[in-house]
Structures are given as C-alpha cells and as structure tokens.
Amino acid sequence: MSALPRARELGMMSCHVCRLVTTYSEDPHACCPRCGNALHIRKRGSLGRAWALLIAAAIFYLPANLFPIMRTQSLFSKDDNTILSGIVELWRAGSPDLAIIVFTASIVVPMLKFIILGYLLVSVQRSSNWGSRQRAKLYRFVELVGYWSMLDVFVVAILSALVHFKVLSRVEPLPGVVYFGMVVVLTMFSAMSFDPRLIWDNRKSQ
Numbered sequence: 001m002s003a004l005p006r007a008r009e010l011g012m013m014s015c016h017v018c019r020l021v022t023t024y025s026e027d028p029h030a031c032c033p034r035c036g037n038a039l040h041i042r043k044r045g046s047l048g049r050a051w052a053l054l055i056a057a058a059i060f061y062l063p064a065n066l067f068p069i070m071r072t073q074s075l076f077s078k079d080d081n082t083i084l085s086g087i088v089e090l091w092r093a094g095s096p097d098l099a100i101i102v103f104t105a106s107i108v109v110p111m112l113k114f115i116i117l118g119y120l121l122v123s124v125q126r127s128s129n130w131g132s133r134q135r136a137k138l139y140r141f142v143e144l145v146g147y148w149s150m151l152d153v154f155v156v157a158i159l160s161a162l163v164h165f166k167v168l169s170r171v172e173p174l175p176g177v178v179y180f181g182m183v184v185v186l187t188m189f190s191a192m193s194f195d196p197r198l199i200w201d202n203r204k205s206q
Contacts, residue, residue: 006200006201007021007024011023011024012024013025013039013040013041015032015034015035015037015039016037016040016043017032017035017037018032018034018035018037020032020033020034020035022039024041025039028040042195042197042198043193043195046193046194046195046198047121047124047125047194047198049190049193050117050121050190050191050193050194051121051190053186053187053189053190053193054114054117054118054121054186054187054190056186057114057182057183057186057187057190058114060179060180060182060183060186061110061114061179061183063175063176063179064083064176064179064180064182064183065082065083065084065176066082066176067082067174067175067176067179068080068081068082068085068174068175068176069081069082069083069086069173069174069176069177069180070086070172070173070174070176070177071172071174080174082176083102083106083107083176083180084107086102087099087102087103087106087107090102106180109145110183110184110187112142112145113142113145113146113187113191114187116138116139116141116142117142117187117190117191117194119135119138120135120138120139120194120199121194123135123199124198124199124201132199132200135199136196136199136200139191139194139196139199142191143191146184146187146188146191
C-alpha cells in the first residue's frame with residue numbers, strides 16, 4: 001500500500017500541548033490559537049534530549065539496584081534491603097504473587113523501557129523504514145507502563161508512614177529509593193522528549 005500523505009503535505013500541523021490541528025505555518029514564532037503554546041512541525045532537539053535523559057537514567061539505575069532502598073528496624077534486628085533482596089524476602093515470606101509484581105514493576109519494566117527507547121532512538125537516527133506501525137506501538141507501550149515503575153517508591157512511602165505508628169518497629173527509606181525514583185522520572189521524561197512522528201518521516205510504505 002502506498003504511503004499516506006503527512007500532515008505537512010496537507011497543510012496542517014498539531015499543537016504538542018492541546019493537540020489542536022491548525023494550518024501549517026513556517027513562522028518560527030507561530031503559536032497555538034487555543035493554548036498559546038509555540039507551534040513547530042517536530043519537537044526541537046527531540047533525539048538529543050531523549051538520549052541525554054535515557055543515559056542519565058541508565059547511570060542512576062546502577063546505584064538504584066546496588067544501594068538499599070529500605071531499612072526495617074525492630075527491637076531485636078535491623079535489616080537493609082535492596083530491590084532484589086526485598087523481592088527474595090517477599091518470596092520467602094510466602095508472598096510469591098507480590099514478589100512477582102514487584103519484580104515486574106522494578107526490574108522488568110525499567111529494563112524494557114531502556115531497550116525499547118534505545119531501539120526507537122537508534123532506528124530513527126538510522127532512518128529505518130522497517131516496522132513503523134510496530135515501533136509506534138512500542139512507544140505507546142512505554143508511555144502506558146512508565147508510571148507502574150513507581151511501585152517500589154510507593155511501597156516504601158506507605159510502609160514508612162504505617163509502621164511509624166508502632167512503638168517497637170519502624171521502616172526508613174534509604175538512598176536506593178531516591179536513585180530508583182530518579183530512574184523512573186528520567187525514563188518518563190525521555191519518552192516524553194521523543195517525538196514519535198519521527199518514526200514515520202522516512203517510511204516508504206504504510
């Protein structure tokens with residue numbers, strides 16, 4: 001099937017903020033008539049920002065897994081848990097379902113985001129024509145699952161608040177949870193910085 005025309009060829013462009021479709025303009029100072037945001041045919045510096053944020057997230061991912069994220073302290077013991085050791089403890093404590101959920105949200109999802117975003121960026125830079133539809137679906141998948149990576153941060157925050165009501169035990173967040181939160185935020189910003197319309201710019205067929 002021959003390629004469908006692009007918005008620019010039809011004299012149209014869309015606002016990145018409110019998604020209003022307007023008449024195409026080459027004026028660098030053009031603004032959206034509805035929300036006033038600057039209009040441009042593609043996000044400026046999209047690839048550079050997305051790469052920078054993704055690399056920063058990858059750097060933070062190491063201490064996020066190596067440093068403990070939570071300290072559980074009682075009258076007779078004190079334990080510091082990393083993400084992996086926490087998953088193991090959940091499994092040993094008889095909560096395999098919860099362990100699988102935490103493993104998926106904290107290990108599998110971030111790794112998938114790194115791989116998918118890296119693949120999308122490389123494929124766009126190499127002007128790949130292969131699988132535009134599939135790559136667009138991968139991008140939507142990254143956007144969909146991105147927020148679930150915050151599960152560990154929420155668990156630590158909730159436990160810290162609840163356990164503080166007990167006199168003889170407490171839960172404290174440790175530096176690992178900060179690094180993990182940075183990983184989640186940076187990968188989300190990386191996905192937001194990437195312009196998915198770049199996927200279709202070099203296609204020869206639908």
